[in-house]
Amino acid sequence: MVMPFLSLLIDSMGNYSTEFVLKWAGLVFGVTFVTAFIMSPVWGRLGDRHGRKKLLLFLSFGASICILLMGIVTSVYHIFIIRFFMGFFAGFIPMAQAFIAIQTPKKIAGKVMGTLQTGSVSGGLFGPLIGGWLADSFGFTYTFLLTGFIILFTFLMILAGVKEVEVNKNDSKKEDYSSKQVFHFIFTSPLLLAVMVVGMLIQIANFSIQPLLAIYVGELHGQQNLAFFSGAAFSVVGLGNLLLSREWGKLGDRFGHDKILLILVLVGAVVYVPQAFVTSIWQLLVLRLFLGMVIGGVIPCIVAYIRQAAPFSIQGEVLGYNTSFRFFGNVVGPIMGGFISGYIGISSVFFVTSGLFIIGGFLLWMVRSKSNLPKMKNSFGN
Numbered sequence: 001m002v003m004p005f006l007s008l009l010i011d012s013m014g015n016y017s018t019e020f021v022l023k024w025a026g027l028v029f030g031v032t033f034v035t036a037f038i039m040s041p042v043w044g045r046l047g048d049r050h051g052r053k054k055l056l057l058f059l060s061f062g063a064s065i066c067i068l069l070m071g072i073v074t075s076v077y078h079i080f081i082i083r084f085f086m087g088f089f090a091g092f093i094p095m096a097q098a099f100i101a102i103q104t105p106k107k108i109a110g111k112v113m114g115t116l117q118t119g120s121v122s123g124g125l126f127g128p129l130i131g132g133w134l135a136d137s138f139g140f141t142y143t144f145l146l147t148g149f150i151i152l153f154t155f156l157m158i159l160a161g162v163k164e165v166e167v168n169k170n171d172s173k174k175e176d177y178s179s180k181q182v183f184h185f186i187f188t189s190p191l192l193l194a195v196m197v198v199g200m201l202i203q204i205a206n207f208s209i210q211p212l213l214a215i216y217v218g219e220l221h222g223q224q225n226l227a228f229f230s231g232a233a234f235s236v237v238g239l240g241n242l243l244l245s246r247e248w249g250k251l252g253d254r255f256g257h258d259k260i261l262l263i264l265v266l267v268g269a270v271v272y273v274p275q276a277f278v279t280s281i282w283q284l285l286v287l288r289l290f291l292g293m294v295i296g297g298v299i300p301c302i303v304a305y306i307r308q309a310a311p312f313s314i315q316g317e318v319l320g321y322n323t324s325f326r327f328f329g330n331v332v333g334p335i336m337g338g339f340i341s342g343y344i345g346i347s348s349v350f351f352v353t354s355g356l357f358i359i360g361g362f363l364l365w366m367v368r369s370k371s372n373l374p375k376m377k378n379s380f381g382n
Contacts, residue, residue, distance in 0.1 A: 044320020
């Protein structure tokens with residue numbers, strides 16, 4: 001509900017130049033993922049050892065407090081500090097994905113993760129629209145406060161309504177593997193590593209444009225109902241996700257998640273380029289709808305592939321490292337997009353994002369041509 005409007009919030013706090021707003025929008029957007037990048041493997045390892053429900057409670061409560069505080073700040077520097085600390089609690093969705101993926105049979109992992117993705121993107125679909133309407137009608141403060149209370153309600157729902165079932169407790173060895181062993185497994189499994197790197201590149205590409213989207217919409221449409229139309233530009237990607245995420249997951253179960261991921265990455269590269277040439281908000285919305293239909297299958301395919309490739313005993317930690325790869329992309333993307341747009345223009349960022357998709361596709365194609373699914377004959381006994 002609030003992510004699309006960070007640049008507008010910064011702009012409302014003072015008489016800043018456009019270059020200042022663009023750069024700080026990237027910094028504020030990306031700083032959360034610095035701490036999230038560091039903490040994700042820690043949360044994954046703790047989840048493997050102690051269960052994921054406790055962590056979901058901790059993450060949701062912490063995130064709600066940070067969002068509530070953002071509703072009362074008065075300077076961009078305050079936002080930057082709160083967003084930095086929010087990174088400690090930014091792993092809720094990846095932890096929820098791990099929670100569900102690990103309790104799902106491997107043969108239907110893609111389908112289930114696609115279904116989960118439709119749930120998360122439904123929030124991405126309606127949240128920006130509702131947030132945009134609230135911001136236009138009541139201001140940013142009430143939008144942040146309402147969002148914080150909604151996340152706090154999520155905390156209560158998990159506390160009262162979620163039960164964690166221990167999986168494979170009879171046939172899974174309770175052995176304690178070091179982080180060094182897990183790290184070694186990832187970096188000696190070429191296709192697994194390539195899938196994680198592709199996920200990082202996609203995050204860099206997507207997040208390089210997200211903090212700038214509200215300003216780009218303003219250039220196309222003007223200031224009238226700007227928060228609402230900025231939210232629509234975010235939400236329409238979620239609508240595309242909602243339409244096809246589950247289907248991409250099912251195709252991954254049938255034909256291979258790495259193969260479907262390769263197709264999605266290459267098509268995504270094509271869809272990004274025309275967004276640099278649009279002349280109206282409606283053209284942008286149509287193209288972002290197509291983009292959402294394509295990239296909606298990326299996360300389900302990546303998570304389902306890891307579910308198949310990683311031994312059960314370390315899946316949570318491997319998924320944690322995958323989240324760190326993605327969060328690293330979330331750090332680099334906004335900063336890179338902010339500086340590129342500040343010096344060259346927002347349209348140029350779309351070409352960079354397309355190039356990153358092409359690099360990711362080439363990397364995945366190259367590794368796939370030399371590697372099959374990582375074998376389970378390793379130090380983990382699988």
